[in-house]
Amino acid sequence: MPLGAPHERSDAARNRERLLNAARDLVAELGAEALTMDALACKAHVGKGTVFRRFGSRAGLMMTLLSDSESEFQHGFMFGPPPLGPGAPPLERLIAFGEGRIYFVLENGELLKAAGAATRNRFDVPATKLSHRHMEVLLREAGIADPWVMAMSLTYALDPERIVDDVRVRGISPTRLTDSWRELITRLLRTA
Amino acid sequence: MPLGAPHERSDAARNRERLLNAARDLVAELGAEALTMDALACKAHVGKGTVFRRFGSRAGLMMTLLSDSESEFQHGFMFGPPPLGPGAPPLERLIAFGEGRIYFVLENGELLKAAGAATRNRFDVPATKLSHRHMEVLLREAGIADPWVMAMSLTYALDPERIVDDVRVRGISPTRLTDSWRELITRLLRTA
DNA sequence: ATACTAAACGGACCATGGTCCGCTTTCTAT
DNA sequence: ATAGAAAGCGGACCATGGTCCGTTTAGTAT
Numbered sequence: 001m002p003l004g005a006p007h008e009r010s011d012a013a014r015n016r017e018r019l020l021n022a023a024r025d026l027v028a029e030l031g032a033e034a035l036t037m038d039a040l041a042c043k044a045h046v047g048k049g050t051v052f053r054r055f056g057s058r059a060g061l062m063m064t065l066l067s068d069s070e071s072e073f074q075h076g077f078m079f080g081p082p083p084l085g086p087g088a089p090p091l092e093r094l095i096a097f098g099e100g101r102i103y104f105v106l107e108n109g110e111l112l113k114a115a116g117a118a119t120r121n122r123f124d125v126p127a128t129k130l131s132h133r134h135m136e137v138l139l140r141e142a143g144i145a146d147p148w149v150m151a152m153s154l155t156y157a158l159d160p161e162r163i164v165d166d167v168r169v170r171g172i173s174p175t176r177l178t179d180s181w182r183e184l185i186t187r188l189l190r191t192a
Numbered sequence: 193m194p195l196g197a198p199h200e201r202s203d204a205a206r207n208r209e210r211l212l213n214a215a216r217d218l219v220a221e222l223g224a225e226a227l228t229m230d231a232l233a234c235k236a237h238v239g240k241g242t243v244f245r246r247f248g249s250r251a252g253l254m255m256t257l258l259s260d261s262e263s264e265f266q267h268g269f270m271f272g273p274p275p276l277g278p279g280a281p282p283l284e285r286l287i288a289f290g291e292g293r294i295y296f297v298l299e300n301g302e303l304l305k306a307a308g309a310a311t312r313n314r315f316d317v318p319a320t321k322l323s324h325r326h327m328e329v330l331l332r333e334a335g336i337a338d339p340w341v342m343a344m345s346l347t348y349a350l351d352p353e354r355i356v357d358d359v360r361v362r363g364i365s366p367t368r369l370t371d372s373w374r375e376l377i378t379r380l381l382r383t384a
Numbered sequence: 385a386t387a388c389t390a391a392a393c394g395g396a397c398c399a400t401g402g403t404c405c406g407c408t409t410t411c412t413a414t
Numbered sequence: 415a416t417a418g419a420a421a422g423c424g425g426a427c428c429a430t431g432g433t434c435c436g437t438t439t440a441g442t443a444t
Contacts, residue, residue, distance in 0.1 A: 009410055009421060036400060047424030149364060149372035156354045157345040172341060180341035188379045201440055204392060228430060239394030
């Protein structure tokens with residue numbers, strides 16, 4: 001809602017509520033993967049066009065559904081207490097960031113996968129951009145030569161699909177994931 | 193073709209040729225992204241069911257189209273001359289592997305993206321499994337604590353979508369990618 | 385040659401994400 | 415209160431990946 005926004009119409013607001021409620025219900029009942037846009041429109045007693053007008057795409061809907069928990073996590077690494085938030089050295093902040101992200105993904109995995117899929121490039125998800133930038137800054141501080149590209153490598157190493165499938169399909173424990181992340185960052189950043 | 197295979201029927205062979213030729217034509221003309229299964233069936237003068245019987249899915253078709261160049265690359269890191277092939281220390285083999293992979297992806301990017309998308313998990317692509325295993329072995333040799341998980345992190349860092357988008361959408365030069373990969377591996381494997 | 389069988393075929397059909405556009409509702413200016 | 419404009423609405427429609435199943439056909443055994 002840009003500041004000069006010309007007041008959302010009342011019917012629009014009502015439908016947005018309906019849709020959000022219906023979507024949350026459906027996700028709770030059947031999981032995010034099984035949510036179809038038709039079913040959502042039907043359950044919310046709203047036309048299909050309205051669903052797409054509101055959220056743009058299935059991925060957009062999933063992002064909206066995510067936004068609360070996502071904001072919370074973002075707040076954590078931007079303003080929260082160290083080592084996740086500011087005040088600790090980059091090495092420790094990066095470790096904490098990866099661990100936090102892994103657990104965040106394991107909690108919201110279905111939604112994240114659904115939000116990332118079907119987007120042209122998953123990097124377009126605004127939250128992903130922010131994470132990338134965060135890591136970029138820490139990597140630069142730690143003396144990495146090309147922090148932008150390195151942050152991208154790490155971003156993909158933390159890909160939701162990867163994490164969820166490692167744990168749920170390939171039976172890797174979350175602890176192994178976080179341990180390996182710690183090893184990765186520690187070796188990457190230890191001073192020669 | 194398993195050894196006891198009961199002889200492929202002649203019409204099946206003929207249709208496979210037709211389909212492969214038509215597919216290569218379409219990819220050359222319009223790019224892999226724009227290839228639709230309907231168009232392929234039509235151009236090959238074959239029913240749609242036949243296309244899916246042959247390749248299973250769009251991703252399967254793309255993998256078939258890839259298999260030649262993929263085998264070549266695989267042969268390179270398994271049997272070719274060092275540093276890509278056996279004979280060099282893990283550090284150098286990993287660097288060479290990543291560089292090779294990056295250029296391989298840049299040549300076959302569209303096909304690889306199309307092969308990976310729509311597959312349940314991209315890790316199911318057999319070639320990906322082989323690459324993962326290759327890196328796992330080298331990482332173990334280099335003293336990484338959990339080579340399997342670390343290899344998975346590196347696998348995702350070399351994701352085709354990531355590489356292609358970095359270069360074609362975000363304007364990163366291939367050289368920056370290979371340099372950063374070298375930095376990553378060098379720091380990861382240097383002995384404390 | 386004939387009859388039989390399993391494989392292969394083809395295209396109608398389905399599910400689902402997404403678009404389009406004529407109709408309706410809300411808000412605002414008078 | 416009224417009229418006009420802009421935003422919103424809904425559901426028919428489209429594209430595309432994928433499935434199903436009745437029909438055809440290549441090989442084989444007699």
